[in-house]
Structures are given as structure tokens and as C-alpha cells.
Amino acid sequence: MRMVATDMDGTFLASDGTAPALNVEAVLRAAELDVTTVFATGRPCRWLQPLDPVRAAHPLAITSNGAVIFDLETATVREFFPVPIADAIGVAVAVKAVVPDAGFAVEYTQGWGRDSTYQIRGDMVVQDVLTEDIDELLTARVAVKLLIMSQSLPTLDLYAAVEPLARGRLDVTYSWVMPTGLLELSAPGVSKASALKILLDEAGVAAAELVAFGDMPNDVEMLRLAGRGFAMTNAQPELLAEFEHTAGTNDDAGFARTLLTLLDANDS
8 A cells, every 4th residue: 555545524524524534543643653644635735725634644634525726725726627618618507497496516626606586505715706697607717526406405406416417518426415415526427536646646556456435326346446445434324335344424534444453564
């Protein structure tokens, strides 16, 4: 093992959004043994504050489901993969016809924007762009992710409605399963795994030397890429069905308990 990749929410972070002390200890221990940690998350760059306790380990960051490779030390975007604007507009128009209460938001390399139907969560920053014009949302800055929200359809139902409309134009995934449906759409082929391949190549690390942890569908390709992929015990059923290895729950620091065991074996 030379590199470990982990999702944040539901995996590295506890349910209260903080990093358990044992998880922090495990990342710092990995750094001492020259094992690089990569945080691969659906979160945008501006939501990485929970990683402050592990910055001494100089971890790498993949954000927006692989659309942005972010340098945590310098707080700068290293590389990004934008959504194709014409396809994103076409998908949004098609979705609105099928899901009338659909709201749209766009993540940029820096900042975000939304229309008025897309509801702001209490922990979200004030929007940079507010408009009813999806064209304007997608062209105001470099757009790396399109988000679709519905108050009437839960996540899995919204996915069933949107994925066929986006197929071949945008890749659809989700990081949460909620009564209020929320989907995340990226350029075709863009995923945590695609960004991770770039970092593996840069570091001269083989996929077989990678261990990965995750809990949601947007982690599946990353876990498949790794020499050993661990689904959290609290993961979605499709992950638990596919991956042989599990790592305990996020609230019980399952990530750390598994990683520390692997590090001990690595160091012996």
C-alpha cells in the first residue's frame, strides 16, 4: 500500500460532520510511513474545512466528484474538467419537462450559483449567482458540476427519472439518499476514479498499491480501481453487495481501525 483514497461524508467524517480523532491519527500515521492520503469527495473546494486537522499530513484532494483536483496546501485548483455546456443545457431543459419542480445549481471551479427553485441548506454559503436562466448559470464561470434537486421526488426516484435523459451527455450520481432528491452531474467519464488515476500516475503508484474507502454510488468506480476497496458498513446496499471488504461505520472510526491495521501489516 502506497496510497489511500477516502470519501469524506459517511466515510472519513462522522455523522456530525467532524473527523474522529482516530481517523486523524491514522492519516498522520500513514504520512509517517510515506503513504499518501487522497480525499475524494463530492464536496466543492470551499467545503474542506473538516480536513484542517490532517493538513500536516499534506493530503491531496479530489473535489466535485472528480471534476476538480485541488491543492490543499496552497488552496488552489490544480486541474479541472468542465461540463459540456450545450449538453448540460439540453439535459436541464429535458429534466424540467419531466420533473416540473426541478431546481438547478452549478458548481464552478470557485463558487456556485442556483435558480430560485433550488433550496439553500442552512449550512451553505450565500450564492454567488442567482438566476432563472440555466444558460447564464452554466456560462457565468467555468462550470464543473450540475446539481438537480426535487422536493417531490426522493433521490432514487429522481435518479430513475434523470439518468435516461442525461445518458451519453452527462454522468449522473448522488452522494446522499434523501426524501428531497439531489443528483450530481459531471462531464462524461469524470469521476473520483478518473481524477485518482491522474494522481496515481503522477506519483508513480500502481492501482494495486491503492486502498480506497467509500459509502455511496459516487465511490463505486474508485473502489473498483483500488487494489483493495472497502465499503463502509453504513454504505448503500449496492456497495455492500459488490465489495467483499467492509470497514466498520463512519461513526465508529471504521476507516481508521481498518487503515491502522493495514499500516501495521505494511510496516512489518
